[in-house]
Amino acid sequence: MTSVIGSIRNAIGNTPLVELKNIVPVNSARIVAKMESANPTGSMKDRMAVAVIEAAEKKGFIQKESTVIEYTAGTTGISLAFVCASLGYNFHAVFSDAFSNEKRITMKAFGTTVTDVISDQKKITEKLIKEMIETARVLSEQENHWWSDQLNNHDAEQGYYPLADELWKQSDGQVDAFVHTVSTAHSIHGVTKSLLKYNSKIETFAVEPDESAVLSGRSSGSHKIEGIGIGFIPPLWQPDIVNEILTVTTEDAMQMARRLAKEEGIFAGTSTGANIVAALRIAERLGKGKTVATIIIDSGLRYLSTPLYQSL
Numbered sequence: 001m002t003s004v005i006g007s008i009r010n011a012i013g014n015t016p017l018v019e020l021k022n023i024v025p026v027n028s029a030r031i032v033a034k035m036e037s038a039n040p041t042g043s044m045k046d047r048m049a050v051a052v053i054e055a056a057e058k059k060g061f062i063q064k065e066s067t068v069i070e071y072t073a074g075t076t077g078i079s080l081a082f083v084c085a086s087l088g089y090n091f092h093a094v095f096s097d098a099f100s101n102e103k104r105i106t107m108k109a110f111g112t113t114v115t116d117v118i119s120d121q122k123k124i125t126e127k128l129i130k131e132m133i134e135t136a137r138v139l140s141e142q143e144n145h146w147w148s149d150q151l152n153n154h155d156a157e158q159g160y161y162p163l164a165d166e167l168w169k170q171s172d173g174q175v176d177a178f179v180h181t182v183s184t185a186h187s188i189h190g191v192t193k194s195l196l197k198y199n200s201k202i203e204t205f206a207v208e209p210d211e212s213a214v215l216s217g218r219s220s221g222s223h224k225i226e227g228i229g230i231g232f233i234p235p236l237w238q239p240d241i242v243n244e245i246l247t248v249t250t251e252d253a254m255q256m257a258r259r260l261a262k263e264e265g266i267f268a269g270t271s272t273g274a275n276i277v278a279a280l281r282i283a284e285r286l287g288k289g290k291t292v293a294t295i296i297i298d299s300g301l302r303y304l305s306t307p308l309y310q311s312l
Contacts, residue, residue, distance in 0.1 A: 008086050012039055012046045013162050017170035018296075022263045023276070028283035029176065029290035031276070034167055036295055037268060041082045041106070043298035044163070048186055049079035051159030052148050053087065061146045067092050067113075069140045070148045071132035073124075073183075073227045074103025075298055080148065081110035092145070094136040098122045099226050102302045115139065123222035126212075126231025150184050151235050160190025167191070167293055168198050175199070176290040179246075179279040181207040181228040181271050181297070182215060185237050191295075192241050203243040207278040210247035215239075224250045224307070227271045227297070246281065248274040254308050257300065267300035270308055 005011060015038040020031045036044035056062045067090040070080055077093040084091040091112045095104060098119035107114060117132045119125075133151070140147030150156055168175060178195055180188045192204045208214070209229035212221040220231040225248075250270070257273030260266045272295070279294040286292065303309055 008040055009050050009083065012050055014166060015039060017167060018266070020264055020266075020276070023259055024280065024283060027288055028280070029286040029288065029292050031279050031283050031292045031294065032167075032171055032175075033266075033276075033279075033294050033296050034163060035266075036163075036297055037299040041078050042301065043075050043079060044160075044187060044295060045076045045079035045298075046082065047163060048150075048156040048159035049076065049083045052150070052153055052155050053080070053083045053089070055155035055158075056146060056148070057087075062089060064088055065144065066090065067142075067145045068148055069136050069145055070094070070150055071129070071136040072150075074099045074107070074302070075227050076150060077112065078103060078106050078110070081107045081112045085110045092139060094132045094139065096128060096132060098124050098128060100303050100306050102305060106302070120222075122224075124212075124224060124226070124229065124231075125222045126220045129230045130232075150186075151230075153186075154236070156184065156186040157190040157193075157236075160187045161194045163187075163295075164191040164194030164198075168195065171291060171293065173198065174291045175202055175293045176286060177203045177205060177282050177292045179205045179207060179275060179282055179292060179294045181225075181274050182234070182237075183228045183230060185234045187295070189236070189238055189241065196241075204241060205278060205282055206242045206245045207274050208245060208247055209253075209274070210249040213245075213247045215245050216247060225253050225270045225274055226303070226306075227269070228274065246278040248277045252277050257308060258312070261300060266296060268296050269298050269300055269303050272297045 016035045039046040071094040081091045209223035211223040253273035275294045
């Protein structure tokens with residue numbers, strides 16, 4: 001008999017691990033993916049949100065009736081809104097028209113106040129992200145407001161340690177490589193550090209948009225892979241724990257997200273598409289007998305109004 005959980009927050013984690021069967025070539029390594037779309041709000045960011053908010057409580061940064069503020073491409077915002085709603089805090093998101101309207105609607109459903117920073121023709125650029133960050137900083141100066149400052153918040157990484165533990169257990173310790181996109185870098189750091197405790201030979205491959213490959217030493221540019229590629233090197237970026245950086249174009253990421261739905265039955269967003277494009281490259285390189293792990297970051301339901309699925 002299934003027991004009743006004490007809080008919706010307890011539903012975070014223990015997501016399924018799925019092996020991709022139809023898009024992986026015969027002579028490649030197998031690819032397994034954590035279905036983070038199975039979390040309460042449909043994304044992996046639920047993990048970091050609960051870690052950040054609970055740490056803020058313990059440190060006395062927030063108390064009942066406090067307002068948490070954060071800039072967001074929407075996925076982190078939804079997760080913070082969900083956690084704040086469950087704990088009785090207010091949430092104020094600094095958002096932009098560059099990101100999907102589904103994300104805006106979802107944040108508002110959780111009671112979020114949304115302040116918009118208008119983009120240049122819906123392009124995701126360094127200028128846009130930095131303007132959103134500064135807007136969040138200024139708003140946080142109000143009384144009883146706290147800026148979670150995700151780019152500089154060390155507590156966010158801790159939320160992803162359990163993801164690695166789950167991945168290792170579910171795969172029976174069969175992980176040779178981990179492939180994942182980079183935004184704030186908390187998820188790739190947290191998962192990598194935990195996996196390396198199990199096997200120091202596991203290789204990690206970071207993924208960024210080809211149009212704005214700053215981690216690769218190239219110039220900042222605009223792209224349309226929501227949730228990754230902020231246009232500058234994240235303040236907490238730790239390149240030493242990453243073996244290699246791969247780039248994926250927006251178009252390739254979108255095409256792969258569509259293929260995932262049609263060929264694997266996995267409905268996800270563009271950043272997940274980027275993960276799978278890169279994972280396929282590494283799987284081909286490693287060959288049969290090896291295992292490449294990656295993440296289904298969020299649900300495709302968040303992108304129905306965007307070119308990702310509107311163009312079908």
